Amino acid sequence: MATSMKTARKSAAANELDDGKTAADGTVASAADRVSETILQGIRAGAFVPGQHLLEPDLTRRLGISRGSLREALKHLAAAGIVTLNRFRGAYISTLDRKSVLDLLDTLEPLARLGARLAAENCGTDAQRKRMQVAAANIDAATRERNRGLYLDRRRQFYDAMIDIGGNMELARAMPLSRTDLFRAQVETIQTERQRMLHASGYAKITKAIVENDPVSADKAVKKHFDGTRKTIHELPPHAFPSLEI
Amino acid sequence: MATSMKTARKSAAANELDDGKTAADGTVASAADRVSETILQGIRAGAFVPGQHLLEPDLTRRLGISRGSLREALKHLAAAGIVTLNRFRGAYISTLDRKSVLDLLDTLEPLARLGARLAAENCGTDAQRKRMQVAAANIDAATRERNRGLYLDRRRQFYDAMIDIGGNMELARAMPLSRTDLFRAQVETIQTERQRMLHASGYAKITKAIVENDPVSADKAVKKHFDGTRKTIHELPPHAFPSLEI
DNA sequence: CACACGAAATCGTCGAACGATATTGACGGA
DNA sequence: TCCGTCAATATCGTTCGACGATTTCGTGTG
Numbered sequence: 001m002a003t004s005m006k007t008a009r010k011s012a013a014a015n016e017l018d019d020g021k022t023a024a025d026g027t028v029a030s031a032a033d034r035v036s037e038t039i040l041q042g043i044r045a046g047a048f049v050p051g052q053h054l055l056e057p058d059l060t061r062r063l064g065i066s067r068g069s070l071r072e073a074l075k076h077l078a079a080a081g082i083v084t085l086n087r088f089r090g091a092y093i094s095t096l097d098r099k100s101v102l103d104l105l106d107t108l109e110p111l112a113r114l115g116a117r118l119a120a121e122n123c124g125t126d127a128q129r130k131r132m133q134v135a136a137a138n139i140d141a142a143t144r145e146r147n148r149g150l151y152l153d154r155r156r157q158f159y160d161a162m163i164d165i166g167g168n169m170e171l172a173r174a175m176p177l178s179r180t181d182l183f184r185a186q187v188e189t190i191q192t193e194r195q196r197m198l199h200a201s202g203y204a205k206i207t208k209a210i211v212e213n214d215p216v217s218a219d220k221a222v223k224k225h226f227d228g229t230r231k232t233i234h235e236l237p238p239h240a241f242p243s244l245e246i
Numbered sequence: 247m248a249t250s251m252k253t254a255r256k257s258a259a260a261n262e263l264d265d266g267k268t269a270a271d272g273t274v275a276s277a278a279d280r281v282s283e284t285i286l287q288g289i290r291a292g293a294f295v296p297g298q299h300l301l302e303p304d305l306t307r308r309l310g311i312s313r314g315s316l317r318e319a320l321k322h323l324a325a326a327g328i329v330t331l332n333r334f335r336g337a338y339i340s341t342l343d344r345k346s347v348l349d350l351l352d353t354l355e356p357l358a359r360l361g362a363r364l365a366a367e368n369c370g371t372d373a374q375r376k377r378m379q380v381a382a383a384n385i386d387a388a389t390r391e392r393n394r395g396l397y398l399d400r401r402r403q404f405y406d407a408m409i410d411i412g413g414n415m416e417l418a419r420a421m422p423l424s425r426t427d428l429f430r431a432q433v434e435t436i437q438t439e440r441q442r443m444l445h446a447s448g449y450a451k452i453t454k455a456i457v458e459n460d461p462v463s464a465d466k467a468v469k470k471h472f473d474g475t476r477k478t479i480h481e482l483p484p485h486a487f488p489s490l491e492i
Numbered sequence: 493c494a495c496a497c498g499a500a501a502t503c504g505t506c507g508a509a510c511g512a513t514a515t516t517g518a519c520g521g522a
Numbered sequence: 523t524c525c526g527t528c529a530a531t532a533t534c535g536t537t538c539g540a541c542g543a544t545t546t547c548g549t550g551t552g
Contacts (some may be wrong), residue, residue, distance in 0.1 A: 028333070031536065056503075066537045068314050071504090075278060076325055077317045081419050087274070088544045090505050094286065103416040110356035111420070170349040173327050174422050175359070277505065302534075312506045317535085334513040334534050 016150055030245060038063065039081065040178055043093065043185050045149035045154075050186050050241055054083065054091040063197045081179045084104055094182060096240045097218045100185050103179055109226040111175045116218035118166030127227035128165050133163045136207035143200035149187050151200075158223045162210070187233075190240045196233045202228060205213070274372040277311045281319035284309065286328065286424055289339065289431050291395035295487055296405075296432050299327065300344040327425045340428060343487045347429050347479055350422060355472040357421045361405070362464035364412030366456045373410050375457045382406045382453035394434050397446075400425055404449055408456070433479075436486045441478045448474060 029037070042048040060070050074091045077083045083091045096104070123129055135158040142151040156177060163172045188196075202225035209218035275283070286372040305367040306316050320337045323329040329337045342350070344476060347454035369375055388397040409418045436444075448471035 025534095030333075047330055055501095057501090068317075068538090069536065072318055072321050073316075079322050079325055084501095089546090090502065095254040100416065104412040106360065106414060107357065107416040107420045110360055111353065114352065114356055143381055168349040170327075170346065170350060170422065170425070173425070174353045176420050178417065179416070179419070217431075246319075300534095305534095314507095315505065332514095332534095336516085336533065 010061060030072075031069040031071035032076065032198050035063055035070055036076050038179065039073070041153075043082070044152035044181055046185065046189075049094050050095040050182065053095065056090070058178055077178075080125050081176070082182055094179075094188075095097050096179075096183050096186060097243050098233065098236075098238075099180045101187075101241070102230065103234070104179060104183060105157055105226055105230055108176060108180060112159075112226070113219045113222045115168070115171055115175070115208055116210060116222045117215040118219040120160045120172075120213055120215040122167050122212060123165050123210050131161050132165065132207050132210050136203050139200055139203050145199070148185075149209060152184055152188070152242065155184070156181065156202075158229060162206075165210075187236065188242060190236060191232055195235070199225075199232065258408075266382050276318075277315040278318035278322065281309055281311060281316055282306075282322050284317070285323060285429065287399075289328070290398035290427055290437070292338050292435075294432065296339050296341040296428065298339045301337070301340065323424075327422070328428060338426075341488050342425075342429050342432060344479065344482075344484075347394045347487070348476065349427060350425060351472055351476055354422060354426060354470070357417060358405075358472070359465045361408050361412050361414070361417055361421070362452055362456060362468045363461040364414055365408045366459055366461040366464040368413050369411050369459060370455050377407050378411065378453050378456050382449050385446055389442065394431075398430055398434070401430070401449075402427065408452075413457075424471075433482065433486060437478055437483060441481070444474055445471075446479065 039048060039054075048054075054074070056067055060067050064069070074085065075084055078085045078091070081094055084094045085091050104230075109205055119132070123132065135154065138154040139151065139158055142154050159175070160172075163169075163175070169209060202221070205221040206218060206225065209215075209221050285294060289374055292298075300320070302313055302316060306313050318329065322338070324331045324372050327340055330340045333338050365378070369378065381400065384400040385397065385404055405421070405423055406418075409415075411419070413420070437445075448467070449474075451467040452471065454463060455461075455467050
């Protein structure tokens with residue numbers, strides 16, 4: 001298992017990172033940051049699967065960066081819980097069992113509710129309302145297209161918009177969104193169509209409450225959203241949560 | 247300013263880190279982890295102050311580690327918001343303004359309340375009750391001793407105990423405790439004696455609710471604790487929050 | 493077939509090096 | 523005297539090569 005992009009590329013054995021690309025704020029991202037983002041993106045797109053072993057020589061060659069920069073990136077991802085580092089055994093994409101996922105939901109929920117309340121209180125300009133509505137529409141479109149990578153990207157963008165508008169930047173740091181990407185990537189391929197649609201529809205309700213500047217409804221919509229996700233998790237079959245020990 | 251440990255040591259120009267020390271679970275900590283912990287500890291103890299410039303050559307010499315390991319550690323701390331990295335200008339201990347602190351409190355509060363509820367639900371054994379009571383008593387003792395470094399260490403241990411007992415390890419990852427250490431270190435020297443005592447007394451009330459397995463009271467006690475802290479922040483003079491731009 | 497042994501693979505850490513950028517201070521002209 | 527320009531320095535970002543430590547795995551032996 002887990003050798004999807006293994007043989008995909010052979011020539012041009014370097015740099016599939018967006019070299020020296022600016023990071024939204026004009027500053028160029030460091031090599032390690034680009035690696036982190038590439039791996040995260042790879043997880044969302046399904047190129048990296050939970051449990052997969054990340055080999056340093058392989059990655060340095062494929063990404064065209066030095067071992068030092070790669071190790072910085074892996075360290076960063078390990079701190080975020082995206083990869084697990086085993087001394088002398090290497091890095092693995094983390095695997096979440098059912099309890100971890102439920103714990104993650106318990107942790108994320110109050111933060112998401114806070115974020116939604118703040119966004120609802122703070123969504124004052126037309127540009128902000130537009131941004132939320134576009135983000136929600138994008139999620140909806142990706143859901144209908146059944147494009148899993150796109151869906152996870154846009155889900156992330158939705159949260160980013162909500163947090164931005166809310167204006168509490170500490171929240172952006174604390175919310176375990178990357179770890180949630182991991183869990184979503186693990187679940188996305190297994191859940192039923194109905195569960196997928198149900199989950200996607202939650203974002204529209206949250207958006208509605210936010211653009212109407214209704215913090216109470218926004219809070220409630222997020223709560224319902226999480227309750228639904230919990231229900232889905234309970235319904236998932238055991239094989240959705242690999243038990244293979246690291 | 248901020249050169250306390252500068253001249254303290256002259257010979258044995260290396261390794262004030264606990265070499266190869268085990269990290270509670272038997273595994274030896276990596277060099278970068280030891281550096282992170284040393285810097286964090288230095289912040290709590292006051293050896294590093296917000297705004298201080300961290301020079302790589304200086305730190306590698308003082309800590310006795312390579313530049314690569316140091317940079318891994320700085321990257322980690324930057325991700326946690328403890329230090330700020332400026333491209334080609336180096337690393338600085340982060341500085342929190344009043345809004346950031348209030349945002350941090352808003353973010354931390356729901357997580358702390360969740361942690362307290364879980365701990366209250368889960369505090370079943372005598373050992374667990376004992377651990378909470380000892381942690382609370384330790385905070386109290388450090389407060390009376392007016393030992394700021396000790397107080398911050400034990401405050402951290404209190405939260406660790408609460409989270410451990412609660413059993414939700416995602417919470418441990420998400421709670422911005424290190425960033426709170428930063429804010430506490432910034433505030434600790436400025437707040438009045440009354441404010442200090444008031445804050446410290448909150449932990450006893452939280453502990454009481456937890457050992458009595460009363461989640462509702464635990465939640466309420468944490469809420470009151472945070473309300474008190476917010477009040478303190480509002481009362482603090484402007485000079486408690488450096489505005490010197492990085 | 494179980495077990496010991498050794499080779500290969502991989503990781504953790506270090507040291508040196510080079511280019512890129514910010515900061516600093518000197519210099520000269522208005 | 524003051525201010526702008528330019529070179530020197532300090533520091534960072536990144537890469538490369540090297541060494542020891544540890545795990546993993548294949549092989550030979552009893």
